[in-house]
Amino acid sequence: MIDHLPYGVxxxxxxxxxxxARFGDHLIDLYAAESxxxxxxxxxxxxxxxxxxxxxxxxxWSSVRRQLLNRPPLDHLVxxxxxxxxxxxxxxxxxxxYSSEHHAGNVGQIFRPGQPPLLPNWxxxxxxxxxxxxxxxxSGTPVVRPGGLLGAGVVGPSQRLDIEAEIGFVVGIDxxxxxxxxxxxxxxxxxxxxxxxxxxxxxxxAFEYQPLGPFLGKSFATSVSAWVTPLEALASAWTPAPPxxxxxxxxxxxxxxxGLDLRLTVTWxxxxxxxxxxxxxxxxxxxxxxxMTSNGAxxxxxDLFASGTVSGPQRGEVGSFLELTWGGTEPxxxxxxxxxxxxxxxxxxxxxxxxxxxxGTIRLGEVSGTVxxxxx
Amino acid sequence: MIDHLPYGVxxxxxxxxxxxARFGDHLIDLYAAESxxxxxxxxxxxxxxxxxxxxxxxxxWSSVRRQLLNRPPLDHLVxxxxxxxxxxxxxxxxxxxYSSEHHAGNVGQIFRPGQPPLLPNWxxxxxxxxxxxxxxxxSGTPVVRPGGLLGAGVVGPSQRLDIEAEIGFVVGIDxxxxxxxxxxxxxxxxxxxxxxxxxxxxxxxAFEYQPLGPFLGKSFATSVSAWVTPLEALASAWTPAPPxxxxxxxxxxxxxxxGLDLRLTVTWxxxxxxxxxxxxxxxxxxxxxxxMTSNGAxxxxxDLFASGTVSGPQRGEVGSFLELTWGGTEPxxxxxxxxxxxxxxxxxxxxxxxxxxxxGTIRLGEVSGTVxxxxx
Numbered sequence: 247m248i249d250h251l252p253y254g255v256x257x258x259x260x261x262x263x264x265x266x267a268r269f270g271d272h273l274i275d276l277y278a279a280e281s282x283x284x285x286x287x288x289x290x291x292x293x294x295x296x297x298x299x300x301x302x303x304x305x306x307w308s309s310v311r312r313q314l315l316n317r318p319p320l321d322h323l324v325x326x327x328x329x330x331x332x333x334x335x336x337x338x339x340x341x342x343x344y345s346s347e348h349h350a351g352n353v354g355q356i357f358r359p360g361q362p363p364l365l366p367n368w369x370x371x372x373x374x375x376x377x378x379x380x381x382x383x384x385s386g387t388p389v390v391r392p393g394g395l396l397g398a399g400v401v402g403p404s405q406r407l408d409i410e411a412e413i414g415f416v417v418g419i420d421x422x423x424x425x426x427x428x429x430x431x432x433x434x435x436x437x438x439x440x441x442x443x444x445x446x447x448x449x450x451x452a453f454e455y456q457p458l459g460p461f462l463g464k465s466f467a468t469s470v471s472a473w474v475t476p477l478e479a480l481a482s483a484w485t486p487a488p489p490x491x492x493x494x495x496x497x498x499x500x501x502x503x504x505g506l507d508l509r510l511t512v513t514w515x516x517x518x519x520x521x522x523x524x525x526x527x528x529x530x531x532x533x534x535x536x537x538m539t540s541n542g543a544x545x546x547x548x549d550l551f552a553s554g555t556v557s558g559p560q561r562g563e564v565g566s567f568l569e570l571t572w573g574g575t576e577p578x579x580x581x582x583x584x585x586x587x588x589x590x591x592x593x594x595x596x597x598x599x600x601x602x603x604x605x606g607t608i609r610l611g612e613v614s615g616t617v618x619x620x621x622x
Numbered sequence: 623m624i625d626h627l628p629y630g631v632x633x634x635x636x637x638x639x640x641x642x643a644r645f646g647d648h649l650i651d652l653y654a655a656e657s658x659x660x661x662x663x664x665x666x667x668x669x670x671x672x673x674x675x676x677x678x679x680x681x682x683w684s685s686v687r688r689q690l691l692n693r694p695p696l697d698h699l700v701x702x703x704x705x706x707x708x709x710x711x712x713x714x715x716x717x718x719x720y721s722s723e724h725h726a727g728n729v730g731q732i733f734r735p736g737q738p739p740l741l742p743n744w745x746x747x748x749x750x751x752x753x754x755x756x757x758x759x760x761s762g763t764p765v766v767r768p769g770g771l772l773g774a775g776v777v778g779p780s781q782r783l784d785i786e787a788e789i790g791f792v793v794g795i796d797x798x799x800x801x802x803x804x805x806x807x808x809x810x811x812x813x814x815x816x817x818x819x820x821x822x823x824x825x826x827x828a829f830e831y832q833p834l835g836p837f838l839g840k841s842f843a844t845s846v847s848a849w850v851t852p853l854e855a856l857a858s859a860w861t862p863a864p865p866x867x868x869x870x871x872x873x874x875x876x877x878x879x880x881g882l883d884l885r886l887t888v889t890w891x892x893x894x895x896x897x898x899x900x901x902x903x904x905x906x907x908x909x910x911x912x913x914m915t916s917n918g919a920x921x922x923x924x925d926l927f928a929s930g931t932v933s934g935p936q937r938g939e940v941g942s943f944l945e946l947t948w949g950g951t952e953p954x955x956x957x958x959x960x961x962x963x964x965x966x967x968x969x970x971x972x973x974x975x976x977x978x979x980x981x982g983t984i985r986l987g988e989v990s991g992t993v994x995x996x997x998x
Contacts, residue, residue, distance in 0.1 A: 338755070338756055339754050339755055339756045344834060365832050365833060366774065367771075367774075367829055367830060367832065370771055370774050370775070370829075371771050371829075371830060373830070373833075373834055373837075374834065374837050375751070375752070375834040375835050375836075375837055376751070376752040376753055376754055376837070376841070377752055378715050378752055378919055379714070379715055379755065380714055380715045380919070380920050380921075380922045380925065381799065381919050381920055383799070387799075388800075390799070390800030390918045392917035392918050393802075393916065393917065393918075394916055394917050395743075395746055395747050395871060398742065398743075398746050398868075399746070399868070399871060401871045401872070401873065423757065423759070423763075423766070423843070424764075424766030424842075424994070424997060425997060426769070426997065447917070450917065453743055453746075453747075454743060454747060454749070455833070455834075455835070456741050456743065457741060457749075457831070457835070458720060458749055458750065458751040458831075458835040458836060459751050459831070459833070459834040459835020459836070460751075460834060460835070461749075461750050461751055461752070462913070462914075462916065462917040462919070463917075465752070465914075465917060465919045466800075466917040466918045466919050467799070467918075492774075492775070495771060495775060495777045496777070497777065537838070538838075538841075540769065540770055540838065541768035541769065541770050541823070541826065541838040541839075541841060541842040542766045542768050542769075542842045542843075542997060543754055543756070543757050543838070543841045543842050544756050544757055545756075546756045549756065618800070621800060621801060621802065621918060
């Protein structure tokens with residue numbers, strides 16, 4: 247656990263939010279630790295979110311991490327059972343990619359049967375879109391079933407509420423408008439990693455999305471883990487990404503072409519239903535970052551870009567229930583129940599592990615959510 | 623001018639940004655005015671952006687406006703020539719709609735000749751998508767021509783750089799996650815109006831946009847006017863919107879079904895090329911707001927939602943050069959030049975007027991931008 251040291255933000259009754267690092271069943275109160283001189287971070291830990299630390303840049307990130315690893319300030323431990331965990335950073339822009347070939351291929355087969363599963367641009371660039379930053383919520387936040395137009399003149403609660411199991415990357419520092427961020431800058435630009443559930447109302451999405459893409463079908467909630475794993479903690483998790491054919495254009499050429507060997511688990515009402523392998527993603531996070539800024543768009547502290555649904559080649563490796571139930575036509579067994587999409591009261595937990603140092607395993611912060619009935 | 627009183631944020635050399643109201647060729651330094659007791663706004667005017675005032679809600683907006691109209695604090699005037707105007711508010715989420723029937727129909731004919739110009743969902747709901755909030759810039763900011771993938775394996779500067787003349791609506795106060803904001807709340811939720819140029823690289827957009835919509839083709843820059851016209855200043859500008867057929871679903875039913883009689887002017891290198899009529903928009907701003915939150919998505923202080931390109935039924939009323947030149951096939955004359963899309967060095971200015979009180983006319987803040995050469 248000590249090699250992991252993910253960051254978060256907590257609150258205890260009657261107090262302002264404080265930055266923390268997780269330490270087993272406890273957290274280290276980093277506000278208290280920096281105030282007491284037990285760690286030096288230029289004051290960035292005495293803030294109500296991780297944004298100050300994130301904007302301080304990679305040298306400070308390394309320095310703080312080294313201090314915490316070398317001299318954990320254990321005088322400032324608080325039991326996790328006594329705190330409320332909050333959204334750990336203020337989200338600037340939220341981008342969602344679509345970078346699993348298996349997921350894109352499955353969705354293509356389900357929605358466009360008989361046609362090529364991938365569109366012609368899919369292997370040329372990482373397809374992505376902007377989501378709603380203001381509805382990114384922390385793990386544990388209830389998710390109200392969205393209502394909306396399910397077809398011409400038909401309004402009602404979504405009948406096809408789904409999950410998307412993803413990994414999200416949190417940007418630390420700003421870049422300059424009009425200047426693309428080269429692919430080599432990935433390790434200096436990205437502060438850390440969260441587990442993401444990009445909740446999706448497939449019926450709302452299907453009716454609205456032509457020609458401008460998903461909007462209300464995804465903007466009601468995107469859940470992220472309460473803990474941000476620093477990119478440095480994943481040093482042992484890099485692994486070759488799948489070969490790319492055709493070759494990518496120069497500004498998307500990453501060398502090494504590496505992804506992260508993260509293994510996700512999707513648990514639905516306590517039943518493990520899928521184990522999506524992040525290492526199978528076609529487009530890597532470095533390629534996504536380079537693509538996103540290739541037009542001169544800026545990065546800002548708190549930008550979140552998510553991988554897109556993580557799906558492996560097997561049915562037990564898919565990151566959405568759309569795929570798991572093949573468009574709702576092949577129910578899955580949850581204990582005594584046979585199920586397709588989410589019902590009110592359902593709880594989904596997505597967790598992830600990664601190779602740690604010396605053959606160990608890191609458990610990333612999980613993301614959970616329970617569905618509440620629609621308001622309309 | 624005194625009946626308009628738009629708000630902005632300015633800086634003079636060596637000083638922090640301050641809130642202001644425009645007063646002819648001067649501005650009223652609202653930080654100084656509130657500090658001197660000449661206006662009372664609960665301290666919200668002593669901030670570096672309009673967000674504090676915006677988040678204070680409609681009663682404070684009315685109170686401040688009334689004070690400024692009744693007793694303009696003219697001891698605190700600063701000539702506009704001595705200041706730099708800044709982005710007037712911190713943008714939370716940026717949504718762009720597609721609500722002009724003429725624009726959507728023109729685009730449909732240009733991109734899908736021989737097919738129905740509107741897709742089946744277009745008259746059922748206001749089509750929209752999320753844009754990049756972090757690249758919303760203030761009028762006058764240079765726009766670097768974006769580069770990107772223009773086709774399979776083809777990288778280069780955009781050859782089809784375009785504008786979109788729009789009106790943007792700025793949200794004042796937060797709403798509650800999971801609770802749709804009813805259409806009647808429009809006037810309490812929206813603080814004011816800006817003029818918007820949603821710059822668009824049509825070639826990048828055309829290659830990337832299937833199936834998830836526009837991304838890099840629009841995320842490099844969205845320019846807004848430096849002045850935010852308070853919604854209250856537009857009380858005389860409401861006018862019946864075009865009839866809607868088929869009838870809309872109940873949560874999109876606005877009564878009265880009113881839009882704003884804003885008249886836009888697009889000036890390209892000094893030549894007036896178009897006069898888009900905002901009153902022709904099919905979907906009204908109140909309908910857009912209700913749609914955007916109908917799935918329970920929250921509003922936040924600083925959310926910006928833009929109308930989509932404003933185009934009237936005539937060629938001289940379109941809000942994009944894609945339409946003005948019919949996909950680049952029918953050049954327009956700019957003085958001695960014959961032109962289609964934007965060249966480096968081009969300057970576009972979009973302005974707007976509205977009916978004011980007693981038969982007068984309000985001039986909204988204009989939005990201008992000059993194209994710089996691509997970096998790649």
